[in-house]
Amino acid sequence: MIEDLESILVTEQELRERVEVLGSEIRETYADVDEITVIAIINGALLFTADLIRQIDMPVRIDCMRVSSYRNDIDPVQEPEIIDMLRLDLEGQHVLIIDDILDTGHTCLRVINEIKRLKPASVRFAALLEKEARREVDVKPDFIGFNIPDQFVVGYGLDFAERYRQLPCIGVLRPELQNPPSWI
């Protein structure tokens, strides 16, 4: 499957090293807190979350949220839709939202606003990747793994039409493998 990539932007080893550092940064940020609640935005954040939580040396509760901001295509729909809500009670809890990539920022903003309504003690946001050039709304992530150029990437949780999530690295999908924009 690696052959389907035009180029590799982040290698498996770079991912491992960065995730370890992020884990310690998060641990330090929550030094005075007994427990945090991690909310993974699935499916994209699956792999990142699995690796990251193993680097956070403190009690962690986990829940997932499913947000749809993409169709079977690389163009985002404007307003992200929450299609599966949380099971845990977040009132008074320290919440860390984890996503795969911060792109336009619409998903991040929508999820943060939704979580805030549940009266948590604090809300922070971590994304493995960020495409700063694409930001459309004013959101400030607390933890970012890598800043990448404005290219469509797959691997380590990120997909194209639900495929390539299992790649151990992050890379740019060869253009001829991306369906034409009319294919939705």
Ligand code: IMP
């Ligand atoms: P935003 O709402 O525009 O910030 O988009 C965030 C979501 O879009 C992410 O959680 C991803 O699911 C998806 N996304 C954005 N860029 C990419 C990409 O390059 N590859 C795969 N998914 C992406």
Ligand code: MG
């Ligand atoms: Mg996603």
